[in-house]
Amino acid sequence: DGGITQSPKYLFRKEGQNVTLSCEQNLNHDAMYWYRQDPGQGLRLIYYSQIVNDFQKGDIAEGYSVSREKKESFPLTVTSAQKNPTAFYLCASSIAGENTGELFFGEGSRLTVL
């Protein structure tokens, strides 16, 4: 089945540690996205990538980093510089260009910083 796989589903980390969230898609989509979901704030865009080896900052990129070495993969690293990292993280993909924006989401990764 085609879709988006995020792992891990739940993750705990200590303050000061970096953590990497995995996102893999087999939909052959060019564009991939990372969002953060917090109660009452909707989804806020962290980073997005329209093509391999290229990505752009979203609205809340500080304290996060990404890479896009393969079309299928778009891992997100939450660094120790992220001041409030406890959140639900969603990865999504779509076709790129005009008449896009229909996003296909993974099941999410819930990060808790202890």
Next chain:
Amino acid sequence: AQSVSQHNHHVILSEAASLELGCNYSYGGTVNLFWYVQYPGQHLQLLLKYFSGDPLVKGIKGFEAEFIKSKFSFNLRKPSVQWSDTAEYFCAVNNRAGGFKTIFGAGTRLFVKA
């Protein structure tokens, strides 16, 4: 800055009541508009979308939305809600000027009483 505003954060309705959820955006130019839904315990999925043409768009499960360009609005409606419509609803927008990144509203939690 580009933004999406949803008018109600929480809505409680009885079954068979009519639903209207407001959404306004601040983008100029041509936009693509979406409503996504997140049922309890499930991942986000597309409810309906507007790219061009007839401003009244029909989606799944009896939902519809109307694009009013002059009001920068894309309100979601359903004539008669069911208990199974209990979910969180997100309005989202993207456009060419914004690099096709999709921006979401804060979401509206709908609870339908049986």
